[in-house]
Amino acid sequence: MPGDLSDDQIRTLKKLLLTRQSELKKLDADGADWRSPVELDQQSVGRLSRMDAMQQQEMAQAEARRRVSDIARIEIALNRMGDDEYGWCAECGEPIAYKRLEIDPAAHLCIGCAP
Numbered sequence: 001m002p003g004d005l006s007d008d009q010i011r012t013l014k015k016l017l018l019t020r021q022s023e024l025k026k027l028d029a030d031g032a033d034w035r036s037p038v039e040l041d042q043q044s045v046g047r048l049s050r051m052d053a054m055q056q057q058e059m060a061q062a063e064a065r066r067r068v069s070d071i072a073r074i075e076i077a078l079n080r081m082g083d084d085e086y087g088w089c090a091e092c093g094e095p096i097a098y099k100r101l102e103i104d105p106a107a108h109l110c111i112g113c114a115p
């Protein structure tokens with residue numbers, strides 16, 4: 001039995017996870033260009049715009065890293081769902097409140113154990 005959650009709640013959370021997963025994967029695909037190194041024609045762009053471009057790339061890379069770790073968290077949550085471990089705190093073994101999972105369906109710790 002997965003935590004304190006009803007089948008309906010599990011279904012809702014699973015949908016949330018899958019929706020987020022596909023959104024993140026789409027964003028990740030859209031942002032793939034940003035992973036290639038900055039290559040600018042030195043003659044046509046000034047030093048400032050090159051710095052701008054590098055700064056933008058750094059921000060985009062930080063976002064991409066966040067996305068990758070979010071995607072991984074969601075995959076872990078979906079696996080836990082398949083193993084009927086979903087909804088239980090990975091630390092203390094107590095059920096995780098549905099309200100908490102609604103906000104972050106990939107949460108694997110209860111409110112008491114979360115950092």
Ligand SMILES: [Zn+2]
Nearest residue numbers: 089092110113
């Ligand atoms: Zn806990």
